[in-house]
Amino acid sequence: xxxxxxxxxxxxxxxxxxxxxxxxxxxxxxxxxxxxxxxxxxxxxxxxxxxxxxxxxxxxxxxxxxxxxxxxxxxxxxxxxxxxxxxxxxxxxxxxxxxxxxxxxxxxxxxxxxxxxxxxxxxxxxxxxxxxxxxxxxxxxxxxxxxxxxxxxxxxxxxxxxxxxxxxxxxxxxxxxxxxxxxxxxxxxxxxxxxxxxxxxxxxxxxxxxxxxxxxxxxxxxxxxxxxxxxxxxxxxxxxxxxxxxxxxxxxxxxxxxxxxxxxxxxxxxxxxxxxxxxxxxxxxxxxxxxxxxxxxxxxxxxxxxxxxxxxxxxxxxxxxxxxxxxxxxxxxxxxxxxxxxxxxxxxxxxxxxxxxxxxxxxxxxxxxxxxxxxxxxxxxxxxxxxxxxxxxxxxxxxxxxxxxxxxxxxxxxxxxxxxxxxxxxxxxxxxxxxxxxxxxxxxxxxxxxxxxxxxxxxxxxxxxxxxxxxxxxxxxxxxxxxxxxxxxxxxxxxxxxxxxxxxxxxxxxxxxxxxxxxxxxxxxxxxxxxxxxxxxxxxxxxxxxxxxxxxxxxxxxxxxxxxxxxxxxxxxxxxxxxxxxxxxxxxxxxxxxxxxxxxxx
Amino acid sequence: xxxxxxxxxxxxxxxxxxxxxxxxxxxxxxxxxxxxxxxxxxxxxxxxxxxxxxxxxxxxxxxxxxxxxxxxxxxxxxxxxxxxxxxxxxxxxxxxxxxxxxxxxxxxxxxxxxxxxxxxxxxxxxxxxxxxxxxxxxxxxxxxxxxxxxxxxxxxxxxxxxxxxxxxxxxxxxxxxxxxxxxxxxxxxxxxxxxxxxxxxxxxxxxxxxxxxxxxxxxxxxxxxxxxx
Numbered sequence: 001x002x003x004x005x006x007x008x009x010x011x012x013x014x015x016x017x018x019x020x021x022x023x024x025x026x027x028x029x030x031x032x033x034x035x036x037x038x039x040x041x042x043x044x045x046x047x048x049x050x051x052x053x054x055x056x057x058x059x060x061x062x063x064x065x066x067x068x069x070x071x072x073x074x075x076x077x078x079x080x081x082x083x084x085x086x087x088x089x090x091x092x093x094x095x096x097x098x099x100x101x102x103x104x105x106x107x108x109x110x111x112x113x114x115x116x117x118x119x120x121x122x123x124x125x126x127x128x129x130x131x132x133x134x135x136x137x138x139x140x141x142x143x144x145x146x147x148x149x150x151x152x153x154x155x156x157x158x159x160x161x162x163x164x165x166x167x168x169x170x171x172x173x174x175x176x177x178x179x180x181x182x183x184x185x186x187x188x189x190x191x192x193x194x195x196x197x198x199x200x201x202x203x204x205x206x207x208x209x210x211x212x213x214x215x216x217x218x219x220x221x222x223x224x225x226x227x228x229x230x231x232x233x234x235x236x237x238x239x240x241x242x243x244x245x246x247x248x249x250x251x252x253x254x255x256x257x258x259x260x261x262x263x264x265x266x267x268x269x270x271x272x273x274x275x276x277x278x279x280x281x282x283x284x285x286x287x288x289x290x291x292x293x294x295x296x297x298x299x300x301x302x303x304x305x306x307x308x309x310x311x312x313x314x315x316x317x318x319x320x321x322x323x324x325x326x327x328x329x330x331x332x333x334x335x336x337x338x339x340x341x342x343x344x345x346x347x348x349x350x351x352x353x354x355x356x357x358x359x360x361x362x363x364x365x366x367x368x369x370x371x372x373x374x375x376x377x378x379x380x381x382x383x384x385x386x387x388x389x390x391x392x393x394x395x396x397x398x399x400x401x402x403x404x405x406x407x408x409x410x411x412x413x414x415x416x417x418x419x420x421x422x423x424x425x426x427x428x429x430x431x432x433x434x435x436x437x438x439x440x441x442x443x444x445x446x447x448x449x450x451x452x453x454x455x456x457x458x459x460x461x462x463x464x465x466x467x468x469x470x471x472x473x474x475x476x477x478x479x480x481x482x483x484x485x486x487x488x489x490x491x492x493x494x495x496x497x498x499x500x501x502x503x504x505x506x507x508x509x510x511x512x513x514x515x516x517x518x519x520x521x522x523x524x525x526x527x528x529x530x531x532x533x534x535x536x537x538x539x540x541x542x543x544x545x546x547x548x549x550x551x552x553x554x555x556x557x558x559x560x561x562x563x564x565x566x567x568x569x570x571x572x573x574x575x576x577x578x579x580x581x582x583x584x585x586x587x588x589x590x591x592x593x594x595x596x597x598x599x600x601x602x
Numbered sequence: 603x604x605x606x607x608x609x610x611x612x613x614x615x616x617x618x619x620x621x622x623x624x625x626x627x628x629x630x631x632x633x634x635x636x637x638x639x640x641x642x643x644x645x646x647x648x649x650x651x652x653x654x655x656x657x658x659x660x661x662x663x664x665x666x667x668x669x670x671x672x673x674x675x676x677x678x679x680x681x682x683x684x685x686x687x688x689x690x691x692x693x694x695x696x697x698x699x700x701x702x703x704x705x706x707x708x709x710x711x712x713x714x715x716x717x718x719x720x721x722x723x724x725x726x727x728x729x730x731x732x733x734x735x736x737x738x739x740x741x742x743x744x745x746x747x748x749x750x751x752x753x754x755x756x757x758x759x760x761x762x763x764x765x766x767x768x769x770x771x772x773x774x775x776x777x778x779x780x781x782x783x784x785x786x787x788x789x790x791x792x793x794x795x796x797x798x799x800x801x802x803x804x805x806x807x808x809x810x811x812x813x814x815x816x817x818x819x820x821x822x823x824x825x826x827x828x829x830x831x
Binding site: 134135138205208209210212213214216217218243244245246247248250251252254255258262263264265266279281282283284287290291294 | 628629630632633636637639640641642643644646647648650651654655658659747748761762763766767770774
């Protein structure tokens with residue numbers, strides 16, 4: 001399958017030379033829609049991801065309105081949501097649907113497909129020095145499976161019974177029974193959710209296989225593994241994580257759909273609904289949690305690793321300094337990847353697991369702080385005494401480090417089962433994971449978009465709007481999530497807390513958080529405006545300005561205009577590592593520059 | 603013109619490599635290996651579910667030799683594991699013929715590939731047919747996704763999870779065999795059309811071969827879990 005295109009050429013040595021065929025005239029359809037060019041596919045992923053990000057964030061604004069002013073009515077909600085907000089008050093059913101879809105959309109569609117889909121596609125062939133991915137056709141399929149998954153998920157938002165509303169983790173038994181008596185979303189909404197996730201898993205698999213094969217086999221001459229930019233290392237391990245962890249989700253949701261449609265009982269046992277005992281017997285809902293979190297925990301690293309890579313690259317380029325501890329960075333990613341498969345049950349400390357088993361998961365969870373801390377210290381050391389250029393990509397990269405530290409510290413609290421049992425399902429957890437994998441990953445993504453926008457569109461983004469976007473987002477995000485740490489004991493997932501006098505004193509704080517959420521949402525619209533406006537009206541790079549940041553990596557050696565095949569002539573060979581800044585009295589040395597006489601390889 | 607292009611390509615070929623591939627194999631095979639690792643995890647997840655559910659209800663788990671003791675259409679009872687041994691043997695034999703097809707592919711022997719692909723496909727089809735017979739026999743005797751297996755005397759009723767896991771896991775494996783038969787048939791057609799001779803290598807046969815052996819290997823584990831333990 002991978003060879004379909006290659007086979008056209010009678011060629012014994014099956015290297016990938018089918019995609020610098022400039023004789024083919026590209027039609028609109030093959031250039032923009034069913035494109036096999038990795039750069040176009042990356043834009044498709046990015047724009048689809050941005051579309052989803054707006055939807056996902058908008059959903060959170062709606063449910064924040066409910067949380068901030070639980071007794072108020074908003075007629076505008078009824079205008080748009082109809083029966084889900086009768087009289088302008090959000091129905092409790094739809095509140096859960098909003099939360100569920102917010103989680104699903106942001107975790108999978110934005111921060112998995114949108115983030116690693118965009119940057120893996122854009123950067124892997126360009127930074128390793130390849131004409132395109134190993135299999136451009138599979139790459140095309142990867143995007144279109146994602147698109148199909150998106151269509152199904154988007155459709156589920158509009159069906160009569162509403163989208164899935166049992167949480168993005170889809171725990172049984174709540175989600176294991178296809179009965180509208182439980183909640184509206186457990187009908188067709190959840191069927192579509194499961195179908196969409198299955199398509200999504202296929203997309204991740206096709207993409208991941210391609211990324212791994214391209215990085216391992218398609219590097220240009222001289223590009224040894226230890227000369228790869230850290231972005232590529234991060235994307236390689238992201239792909240490996242996806243390949244190994246998503247199968248568990250596939251198995252779990254398949255079995256759950258059998259429970260729902262065929263009446264099996266993998267995850268169900270002795271359940272009574274409305275006084276009636278169901279037939280399901282023998283299954284274990286905890287089993288689903290194990291399978292789910294075997295995906296779910298590596299998933300958070302699938303989200304954060306591309307941001308790690310992007311931030312390492314951006315920090316080094318814009319502080320005009322070599323990255324501090326290159327090998328330590330790579331090894332710590334490896335360590336994180338391995339340990340991330342051994343910590344999943346720290347999401348399940350309150351399931352009644354054996355404390356001994358719990359303590360093993362505590363141990364591994366705390367160990368994972370070590371490679372994470374190594375990375376943080378290396379980023380800070382990279383900044384140390386650097387010649388900082390505080391432009392939007394750099395600011396977002398620094399903001400990422402700030403967020404990652406703030407969110408990482410609360411991870412140490414939550415990793416201890418004794419404390420976690422107290423904090424489980426409270427706003428402390430919400431604050432922790434939103435800061436460390438939500439906002440931080442978004443900051444990494446923004447850093448990447450501002451940094452590589454000139455590569456994608458041949459133009460620069462507007463700096464002023466970038467600064468506004470950054471400062472409002474940074475301060476706003478802290479304003480949203482920092483207070484949540486101190487809402488001690490306030491349970492998450494509650495539609496309203498006004499019935500509990502204990503939580504009355506959080507009313508004002510909740511209002512404040514909701515207002516901040518809206519402010520941050522509006523700031524993202526500035527970014528989207530900047531992005532779209534700059535595609536057509538940004539400062540256009542002229543010939544000779546291919547490398548606006550003065551970076552050393554291969555992608556900046558390609559011409560400004562898009563070229564299917566990336567380099568007009570031969571692919572450049574690589575002679576040195578990607579972080580030669582301020583050495584030999586030069587501001588930077590491209591990877592393609594041969595070593596000087598007497599110079600030792602890094 | 604054509605010659606110039608060849609020279610150009612050779613020059614390019616020298617520039618392609620970024621050192622050696624760490625695994626010393628082509629990108630296509632690396633993709634297949636990674637896919638198989640991924641698929642291993644899917645089967646592993648299913649078999650872990652099997653283990654977790656089985657050991658939670660050991661008493662109501664049936665003896666395999668009591669469940670699988672018939673040869674559909676021939677012997678109703680008293681032939682434990684005979685039929686499944688036949689199925690397993692057929693599948694393993696089809697792996698052997700696949701090895702021969704790959705071997706002939708290395709030697710660029712078109713008719714050799716055709717000769718060994720045909721029995722491979724037939725082996726896969728026999729396996730699938732046998733699975734159909736076995737499933738319908740079990741369903742006929744009352745074991746489905748919702749109702750348990752019970753002994754003919756009726757004094758032992760198993761947990762419903764037994765049948766559910768059996769149908770899910772052997773079904774998932776059967777789906778893989780079906781896909782493998784489709785791939786092998788596609789290979790056969792393309793070989794007959796002379797595609798791989800034109801391309802200059804039979805690597806596609808090797809890649810599908812990897813998949814086919816994997817499906818075989820998975821069956822060994824499925825066989826172990828449901829028929830032996």
